[in-house]
């Protein structure tokens with residue numbers, strides 16, 4: 001459903017992505033693994049059409065979005081939920097208000113439908129009892145679950161996660177990863193998970209693309225990672241966590 005074809009991107013003179021190709025199939029979980037600063041968040045921005053490549057194409061559901069106007073991109077983005085690295089919650093809104101915000105402001109759904117969808121996500125994300133709290137009173141893991149619920153509330157086909165376990169303790173990380181796994185089983189959703197943590201990949205990803213120095217050095221089913229002879233992949237498998 002999402003494809004990058006020979007995508008190259010520079011920020012100023014700095015070459016970030018060099019002819020990167022990648023396919024994310026429906027109903028699968030794809031990890032994009034790479035060290036900090038390699039261009040992982042940039043790939044998510046390309047998938048959402050927030051930035052354009054210097055060359056190559058980004059295809060979503062068979063449509064080339066590379067040259068699309070902002071107005072046409074709205075419909076494309078609606079198919080994709082996004083969970084940002086810092087969660088991007090509204091500090092002054094309660095958990096329920098955070099969950100319902102975009103349904104209310106952008107989609108202008110009736111209040112009844114908003115309440116129903118908010119209640120579904122409260123239950124799904126395990127946030128019962130916290131509906132009227134502010135984000136600051138929740139743990140890091142719970143805030144991440146609110147961000148996931150808020151992305152899910154649109155009923156997207158695909159959900160994009162930027163470093164979903166970064167900054168979380170091991171128990172919270174496990175909970176987030178099992179929530180991500182359950183998305184696919186319960187909702188037939190596909191997902192892209194950008195991460196620099198190898199355990200995330202082995203825990204949830206069907207396939208993994210490894211980005212190193214601007215290039216995709218691996219793109220296959222997760223189990224095959226162990227068969228790679230690439231020095232960088234060998235080193236991350238032995239160290240478990242990538243160098244920052």
Ligand SMILES: Nc1ncnc2c1ncn2[C@@H]1O[C@H](COP(=O)(O)OP(=O)(O)O)[C@@H](O)[C@H]1O
Nearest residue numbers: 011012016034035036037038039040041042043
């Ligand atoms: N808007 C921007 N302008 C200039 N450089 C940027 C911009 N966004 C990111 N970069 C640079 O591009 C590289 C890749 O960034 P990013 O995609 O955020 O990496 P990652 O998510 O893998 O840590 C980094 O070196 C970063 O400093």
Ligand SMILES: [Mg+2]
Nearest residue numbers: 040041042162
């Ligand atoms: Mg990033």
